Amino acid sequence: MTETAENYDATKYERPSVTVDVVIFGLRSGRLHVLMVQRKHWPYAEHWAIPGGFVNMDESLEMAARRELEEETGVHDVYMEQLYTFGDPGRDPRTRVISVAYFALIRTEEQALQVSDESNDVCWFPVDELPKDLAFDHEKILRFAIDRLRSKLEYTTLAFQLLPKEFSLPKLKRIYEEILGEQLDKANFYRKLRDSDLLEDTGKLLNSRGRPARLYRFRDSRIEGDFVFRYREAKKKDEQ
Amino acid sequence: MTETAENYDATKYERPSVTVDVVIFGLRSGRLHVLMVQRKHWPYAEHWAIPGGFVNMDESLEMAARRELEEETGVHDVYMEQLYTFGDPGRDPRTRVISVAYFALIRTEEQALQVSDESNDVCWFPVDELPKDLAFDHEKILRFAIDRLRSKLEYTTLAFQLLPKEFSLPKLKRIYEEILGEQLDKANFYRKLRDSDLLEDTGKLLNSRGRPARLYRFRDSRIEGDFVFRYREAKKKDEQ
DNA sequence: TCCTAATAGTGTTATTATGACACAAAGTAT
DNA sequence: ATACTTTGTGTCATAATAACACTATTAGGA
Numbered sequence: 001m002t003e004t005a006e007n008y009d010a011t012k013y014e015r016p017s018v019t020v021d022v023v024i025f026g027l028r029s030g031r032l033h034v035l036m037v038q039r040k041h042w043p044y045a046e047h048w049a050i051p052g053g054f055v056n057m058d059e060s061l062e063m064a065a066r067r068e069l070e071e072e073t074g075v076h077d078v079y080m081e082q083l084y085t086f087g088d089p090g091r092d093p094r095t096r097v098i099s100v101a102y103f104a105l106i107r108t109e110e111q112a113l114q115v116s117d118e119s120n121d122v123c124w125f126p127v128d129e130l131p132k133d134l135a136f137d138h139e140k141i142l143r144f145a146i147d148r149l150r151s152k153l154e155y156t157t158l159a160f161q162l163l164p165k166e167f168s169l170p171k172l173k174r175i176y177e178e179i180l181g182e183q184l185d186k187a188n189f190y191r192k193l194r195d196s197d198l199l200e201d202t203g204k205l206l207n208s209r210g211r212p213a214r215l216y217r218f219r220d221s222r223i224e225g226d227f228v229f230r231y232r233e234a235k236k237k238d239e240q
Numbered sequence: 241m242t243e244t245a246e247n248y249d250a251t252k253y254e255r256p257s258v259t260v261d262v263v264i265f266g267l268r269s270g271r272l273h274v275l276m277v278q279r280k281h282w283p284y285a286e287h288w289a290i291p292g293g294f295v296n297m298d299e300s301l302e303m304a305a306r307r308e309l310e311e312e313t314g315v316h317d318v319y320m321e322q323l324y325t326f327g328d329p330g331r332d333p334r335t336r337v338i339s340v341a342y343f344a345l346i347r348t349e350e351q352a353l354q355v356s357d358e359s360n361d362v363c364w365f366p367v368d369e370l371p372k373d374l375a376f377d378h379e380k381i382l383r384f385a386i387d388r389l390r391s392k393l394e395y396t397t398l399a400f401q402l403l404p405k406e407f408s409l410p411k412l413k414r415i416y417e418e419i420l421g422e423q424l425d426k427a428n429f430y431r432k433l434r435d436s437d438l439l440e441d442t443g444k445l446l447n448s449r450g451r452p453a454r455l456y457r458f459r460d461s462r463i464e465g466d467f468v469f470r471y472r473e474a475k476k477k478d479e480q
Numbered sequence: 481t482c483c484t485a486a487t488a489g490t491g492t493t494a495t496t497a498t499g500a501c502a503c504a505a506a507g508t509a510t
Numbered sequence: 511a512t513a514c515t516t517t518g519t520g521t522c523a524t525a526a527t528a529a530c531a532c533t534a535t536t537a538g539g540a
Contacts, residue, residue, distance in 0.1 A: 013294050015256065015257055016255065016258050016295065016297065017253065018255065018258060018327075018338055054253050055338075057254050057336050058329050059329065060327060061325065061327040061328075061338070082325065084322060085301065085322065085325045087295070087300060087301040088300045089297065096297050098258055098295075098301070100327070100338075
């Protein structure tokens, strides 16, 4: 640090504001949704925005993100990771604001929403039916988050964080298809999962329309470890 | 943003300082090195640190990172990407400092170093022979950067940014081995590259000890596109 | 009750990718 | 010339993948 190396004077530099914004993903009736809040005040009053807020001086960035998440949804102990930091000058008309974006994956069935008094409304939107004219650069942040989620799906077990504790293979497959935006082959998908040894049969069955689906749960050992479930259907290059 | 939605008062919140730190990677005689500066002043005087500095109010984060890089090495127009943002309270004893870390890959043959007047010294260190007691949490940042570089090697063409414009396959292979820390099979590595169609034969040869090596260059079309060169030697799982 | 639709789940096979390793080629040093 | 060093290619057994046909088990209606 060339300048922090100096005899430090806290007032020497003008400081930007730092916020955290949290892109909250969840499944609702099998479709990927994202949680948005509608702003009350200037700037971007009435526009939809990603929930977020200022970082307190004594909390870590992740703590701040979890605090925001809990304020908005009441949930804690969910999967969360840092996404990217957005800090272009002018992204907020009030002052220089640097925003550390996180994304969270939650099991939506598990809780209700709480409208904070800072916003008109809170709402889930399907990721492909987002409202128009999002506040600030939040559309960019959202696209970034969706891209990241999509690409991490290929080499991690992220998708499982969106499902209830017990789930069927068809349901898992539909999530992959929903997020990746392409159809997968049932047989190959199931085989890959069987071979991965990620899942544990609960013995239970889930009745629906046709043949009942077997319910599985995760082997915790696998989630915690450095194990990755790499699913890719090879996407033939259309070159040559 | 719950709170930014408010009638905004710039003085309402205490603000952290924001810096950028840049992990600069380069090859020197075939080994992966990282550029460090030795601090002059408190805190961590005499300790080695990743180059970095405050973000000006009117420049983007990436601009700030490129400015720091150029101040330290004189280079510009190099590969650079945002790594992660570190912001734990207490990571800097002076005040709350949030640091947006970037990493850059440079072709080291191409320039000399400039010792800034804020530091005692600037120096390249092999990544596996780092000095002890780095300043702040810079050891953590460095480990983070090395991990990221290593993992991105498997599915991107990052490594090419470290090499001169024209290079031989054995040299490229040695970089992969150096960064991944494992031996690769020559035949398989070459075949993968040939099939990828990433390289273009320059026709030139490079004489050394034994048989001269053929020199290649990149096809720019491939670098810019969404093409990824995925090199993985499958690392047999030792389970089952 | 029996047939059909619907959904879950398995088997099979051709093709391609991978890992291992032997071998050939083209220089330099003596 | 000959040994040595380094570059570069060929081959083959094995594993992973994509495609697709098939079987299984339920609900619901005729």
